[in-house]
Amino acid sequence: MRNRIALIALAAVLVLGLCWWWKAAHGGALVVYCAHDAIYAEKILRDFEKRTGTPLVIRFDTEATKSLGLAELLIREKDAPRCDVFWNNEQLGMLDLQERGILQPYQGPGYARIPAKYKAPDGSWTGFAARLRVVIFNTAKIGTTPPNLIGLLPGTDMSRIAIAKPLYGTTLTHYTLLWHQWGAQKLQGWHSDWRGGGVKELNGNAAVKDAVADGACFAGFTDTDDYFEAKDDGRPVAMTPVRLDDGKTICIPNTVAIIRGARHTRSARKLVDFLLSEETELALASSKSRQIPLGPVPAERLPAEVRDLAPLAGEGADLNSLGAARAECLAWLKSLYAP
Amino acid sequence: MSRVAEIALRAVNGIALQTTMALGRALFIALLALAVSAPLNHWLLAQRGRLRVLAWGLTLAPFFTPPLLVSYALSKFAMALLVSTWGHEALYISVLALKLIPVAVVLRALLPSSLSAEAWHAYRLLPGASWWRTAQFRLRAAGHGPWIVGGLVFLLAFTDFELASLWSIKTWTMRVFDAQVGGYTLGATLQLAAWPFGVQLCVLTAIALARREIPGTHEEDGPPAGWLHWAYPAVSATLVCLVPLLIVAGQALAGIPSLLENFVLGQELGASVAFALVAAAAATAIALFARPSSMATLFLVAPGLFGALIVSLLLLALFQLPLLRALYDTPLPLGLALTLLLLPLAFLLGALWLRPSPALHIARQVGSRRCVWELATRPRVIAGGILFCWAYFDFTASSILAPNGFTPVFVRLHNLAHYGQTAVLSAMMLAAFATPILVLLLTGTTLRLYARGNGR
Secondary structure (H helix, E strand, C coil), rough: CHHHHHHHHHHHHHHHHHHHHHHHHHCCCCCEEEECCCHHHHHHHHHHHHHCCCCEEEEECCCCCCCCCHHHHHCCCCCCCCCCEEEEECCCHHHHHHHCCCCCCCCHHHCCCCCHEEEEECCEEEEEEEEEEEEEEHHHHHCCCCCCCCCCCCCCCCEEEEECCCHHHHHHHHHHHHHHCCCCCHHHHHHHHHHHCCCCEEHHHHHHHHHHHHCCCEEEEEEEHHHHHHHHHHEEEEEEEECCCCECEEEEEEEEEEECCCCHHHHHHHHHHHHHHHHHHHHHHHHCCECCCCCCCCHHHHHHHHHHHHHHHHCCCCCCCHHHHHHHHHHHHHHHHHH | CCCCHHHHHHHHHHHHHHHHHHHHHHHHHHHHHHHHHHHHHHHHHCCCCCHHHHHHHHHHHHHHHCCCHHHHHHHHHHHHHHHHHHHHHHHHHHHHHHHHHHHHHHHHCCCCCCCCHHHHHHHCCCCCCCCCHHHHHHHHHCCCCCHHHHHHHHHHHHCCCHHHHHCCCCCHHHHHHHHHCCCCCHHHHHHCHHHHHHHHHHHHHHHHHHHCCCCCCCCCCCCCCCHHHHHHHHHHHHHHHHHHHHHHHHHHHHHHHHHCCCCCCCCHHHHHHHHHHHHHHHHHHHHHHCCCCCCCHHHHHHHHHCHHHHHHHHHHHCCCCCCCHHHHCCCCHHHHHHHHHHHHHHHHHHHHHCCCCCCHHHHHHHCCCCHHHHHHHHHHHHHHHHHHHHHHCCCHHHHHHHCCCCCCCHHHHHHHHHCCCCHHHHHHHHHHHHHHHHHHHHHHHHHHHHHHHHHH
16 A cells, blocks of 8 residues: 555656656747648748747647637636737637737737738737638539529528538638628528528538538538639639628638737747738748738739739728627527537 | 527527437447447457457457548548438448447457356247247346446447547537537536536446446357358458558558658657557556456546546646646646546456456466466556557547647647648558557567567
8 A cells, every 4th residue: 555655656746747847848939829720820930930040839720620729728828828929810709819808919010011900909919811701612513603692592402502610710700790780680590591401511611612622512601711722622613702791702811919928028029020021921822822911012922813812802891890799699609509 | 489589499409409319329329339249249259369369450440440530531421421411420320330339349358248158058948938038038147247338338429529520410529519619618518518417427327336346358159250250340440440541541652752751740749659658558557556346446437438528628627727727738637638538448458458367376476477478468568559549549638638839640630631631641641540550569579579588
């Protein structure tokens, strides 16, 4: 018995010692939470690391099986943050974090080059490199005429239409805008009709893209970066931007912010300025995801597809005033999906 | 009824409905596992020599194939079934059943029926026994074993999260996850999960009440080893393990040169191996030192049976408490979670292989190092290896609890998998799948050489 207790005590001391060593050894790196796709973001972040010599520790989110959402993790870690910089792939989540007092304002040279529409007035967060919400459709199944998904009548068979679960990501932004424009009752009725019609609710926009590209579904809502994935793979797909009732498009920027209580503020500011630079926006525009720059960039350095998308991004609805609509819409969605 | 009221009603019924669906699936899988495992277990125990190793290997292969590999390889097939609700559901139930039937087979080996061949023969000689009376007799004579086997398989099927989330299956674990992502507090989420918790607690209580002394490895003569008996293990291993592996390997051939040119997975593979080693060692040690058949064993095993999602969320909340916060961003929370998740399997393997036996006692008395190696050391190494693989393939706990900068490989692969199948990603999958096999082969070879060198 004594031997057993001694062994347990020894193991506990060893574990605690290892934890202490771990904390000490990893304390110097800048911690970045990144909700943008790893395949595009990592190259840019490693480039920053190489140039500045600032070691980065990156935590990515996952879309297909979704790890605990990074924004949710930041809320939980509010009292003892371990993240320095949050690179989010959408804007409304940042508004929520800003309201909760989790973000630390910073207005550097990067902030200055981004138009006011895409940033917080106090510098809590700044947007960059956007993508558009689009209807993706399979041209081999329904031809090249873009379908009008929003206008489908109740009772229509929707089993060949796909949408991501609207609880998170850019689908939540889409729903929030509809909530704001239509009001609660119309959106709830529309959503009910869709579910009643057998719409396929999938895990994320990439799954929607796959379903349409494979022909399992004929059309669906996704983002431009996912659409270009399918197009580059030579799949029979086309897209048309989603238009709201007032004719506006849905343009969703990446956003970046420093976390309040960050341990490496100087390095964090450097990274934020790097991400908001012309160079990073051009790199993201030239990547396979074809993100649309929000700050001024030389047009001749943009790929042709991004040049075509840029005017559509300019027609994007204003997302800055949607904090309350998001909260109400999310509360309703939670009552549906996680009552 | 107004449309809004309809939605509200559906919301209230949502978790109950999904719990009921999960319950139905788990019941079906448990019953199927009970039916299939009985003849399979007899046949497996009748095998000898290398055929026995092959038979067990084929039977257990589906259990150790990571869900990500299966879902990634079969993604196109699953996508084709998307439009048919039942087709998608059928695929999920089939794969989950094929993965869990091996658990029932192993449990059957531990909990043999108390009905001997002689007793069964004597019963059959009795005149006028109807099929109903025969079924009643068999059920009574079987004792608690089948209930325990069925109960444990039920719990594993009922708490599945990873495969369900990969194939967008509607189940209560997905609802709990959505609640967490949607910003529910842990308390509210646990309240949401009250129904499924209730179901799990009932089953766990039933298992605890049915618990009995485990009689040790049970060997009896089975049916003759005809080719037909090989059909089940061969088909299940082919469908769940071999086909996905061949699909991935075929695609990986083109991607291997690119991967070797820029090998980016080193750190993640290292993290996976390190966590798996520590958790396997800890779980093996606990299974060895804990007193068998005590209530303490049940308390050690119970958390793991609640599934990776619940265990991880609880530990996340625990390490956010002021007293433990200093240990939060360290490997401890994930190491602890993996150990807890491994304990049910560790105790199972412990009961199979790690208990002292009269033969081992005699071997120690006479100082036969070779016999001690065969009877004690070797089984422990094999048990440790199995636990290592199980921990290595974890995704759910790793994605929630991994410390910054030390993320296991399957979290990264999950992240990349949603871009669809590519040659480089398939090569990464293959590398992630091959690593534990390589580690085990190296360890096995080293130990064998060591044993030979010491004349064992």
